[in-house]
Structure formats: C-alpha cells, structure tokens
Amino acid sequence: YFIYATFDEAETICVANDGHLASIHSAEENVFVADLSKSGTEYKNDNELTWIGLRQANYPQDTKWTWTDGTPVNYTAWAAGQPDNYKGLEHCAQVSCPAVLRFSWKLIFYRPTAII
Structure with a gap:
C-alpha cells in the first residue's frame, strides 16, 4: 500500500491485512524499508516520510520505545537531534527516503498523515 494515513490508521490497516507497520532490526532492514517506500511514491520534501512501527505507546506514563x-x-x-519529542507531542517514528534524510528516523506527532 502507498497511501496517506495517521499512525493509528496505518497500524489498523496493517493489522487488518495480518501484519504490522515495519519493525526494523538492522541497517540492512532500514535501507530495505526506505528503498521499498521510495519505490511507491515521489518524495518532495522531509514532510513526506513513511511510518514505521516504533512508538511510545504509553507516554507519558512510560517513555519506553516499542515496536x-x-x-x-x-x-x-x-x-x-532525534528523538526530540518536540513540544511533548511526538511519540511515533518515521523513516525518511534516501534523498531527504538518508534513511534516518525522525519523530512526529501521531495525527499527521504519512505514507504506508
């Protein structure tokens, strides 16, 4: 799928299709996910990122990151500079396309849409 959705919507879509947002456990997997997401859409700026399944599910009670x-x-x-939890609102992660942040991750508030 290459659609725009909030973090929660994206995870719900993945679960409905017997999966989850991507969990990344190595540099090779990170490049694979970034390349795969790049293949489905044109990234024009760093606002067009792809959700991964990393989040702080129980913030602020627990600041632990979980897949x-x-x-x-x-x-x-x-x-x-990440994770920076800008204004205390960023608890979900996205992976960038190669041209923007070179496969690195950044935090974002869970409500803006991103690509899945």
Whole structure:
C-alpha cells in the first residue's frame, strides 16, 4: 500500500491485512524499508516520510520505545537531534527516503498523515 494515513490508521490497516507497520532490526532492514517506500511514491520534501512501527505507546506514563509487533527495540537510526519529542507531542517514528534524510528516523506527532 502507498497511501496517506495517521499512525493509528496505518497500524489498523496493517493489522487488518495480518501484519504490522515495519519493525526494523538492522541497517540492512532500514535501507530495505526506505528503498521499498521510495519505490511507491515521489518524495518532495522531509514532510513526506513513511511510518514505521516504533512508538511510545504509553507516554507519558512510560517513555519506553516499542515496536507495534512486540519485537524488541535492538536497533535505531535516529536523525541528528532525534528523538526530540518536540513540544511533548511526538511519540511515533518515521523513516525518511534516501534523498531527504538518508534513511534516518525522525519523530512526529501521531495525527499527521504519512505514507504506508
């Protein structure tokens, strides 16, 4: 699928199709996900990113990062200055396309739409 959805909508769509948003556990997987997402749409700026399944599900009670599929967080690829939790509102992660942030991750509020 290459559609725009909020984080929660994106995860719901994935679960309805017997999956989850991508969990990434290595640099190779990170490049694969970024390349796969790039193949389906044209990125014009850093506002067009792809959701991955990384989130702070129980913020602010728990600031721990978790994958939506329950696998351990054993790899990260944060962009410079991330995670920054801008204004206390960013609790979901996105992966960038190669041309924008070179496969790095950034935080975003869960309501804006991104590509899945």
